[in-house]
Amino acid sequence: MSKKAKPRKQEKPEDPMKLEIAAELGLLEKVRQHGWSSLTAKETGRIGGLLNRRKQQEKMKALQEQDRKPSS
Numbered sequence: 001m002s003k004k005a006k007p008r009k010q011e012k013p014e015d016p017m018k019l020e021i022a023a024e025l026g027l028l029e030k031v032r033q034h035g036w037s038s039l040t041a042k043e044t045g046r047i048g049g050l051l052n053r054r055k056q057q058e059k060m061k062a063l064q065e066q067d068r069k070p071s072s
Contacts, residue, residue: 014051014055017054017055018047018051021047021050021051024050025046025047027039
């Protein structure tokens with residue numbers, strides 16, 4: 001029996017940010033060697049929480065910048 005190659009998952013817009021957060025937490029090497037499934041629930045939750053916070057901050061920043069622009 002031959003194993004089928006798994007299709008690569010399509011990259012999501014938040015993937016680069018997830019990798020950045022993993023690097024900040026010192027987990028990037030673990031993710032690269034063993035994949036995301038090798039992380040503990042605590043590590044995954046930490047990444048998810050920080051990802052959510054950053055997305056909210058970006059959204060607020062975009063709204064503030066939009067408010068500053070003079071209307072024509």
